[in-house]
Amino acid sequence: MSKKGPIGIFDSGYGGLTVLKEIVNELPDYDYLYLGDNARSPYGTRSFQTIYDYTLECVKHLFSQDCHLIILACNTASAKALRNIQQQDLPEIDPQRRVLGVIRPTAEVIGNYSGSGHVGVLGTGGTVNSESYVMEIKKQFPELTVVQEACPMWVPLVENGEYDKPGADYFVQQHVERVLAKDPKVDTLLLACTHYPLLMKKIREYTPEHVSVLSQGEIVAESLKDYLNRHPEIDEKCSKGGSRHFLTTDSTEEFDAHGKEFFGNEITSEYVHL
Incomplete structure (x- = not known):
């Protein structure tokens, strides 16, 4: 049997740490290896091909570190690279390994939170633009009405430490009001970016009380727990020593300073050149 290894968690930067935080809370016994491609972040504005190339490169690195299961804790990578990696690359690299995303687990449950049958996606x-959430939600809940709103300033606000400052209010209010104006029946908002949980307090300030706001971390953690229960052949390849290691393609000092805001605890990263 091949050597056991940690569960790999990939993101273009810091955001995936909010997902890892919830996964660790749910499954604390496993070993985890996080890779943030901070040197090439953000991915959101890049082309499909570039995102795919970068994501595949990072996946291959995590495989080289004995990861048998990788979570793309990045909505952009999940939207634009996951399917190609699963269908084209994994069969050639190693058909026994798995790469999972964050869109499908969220789409599988979002309809359970909405009473009106109208949901909004902020990303x-x-x-x-990928329409990935709309397509995946429609597969699971064809009766749901889904509206979307792009929030281009939210990630820069978070990454520059402005998420809890007065300057964030204008941009948060603007996009919350826009998505609700697109469909006044929306009663559930999905934060379809792993950076957005840091803006939760301000998002709630500008969201009516009857509207639920969902972040992905807990949903993905529950989904991963269920996946491992249903796939013991993958679970047995995941080492369980309770360790957490962090890799970044950019400054470790920057990663450690900003990363603790996302992860909720002090972290010490290592630099990796891809």
């Missing part, structure tokens, strides 16, 4: 331009 980066890349995620919104």
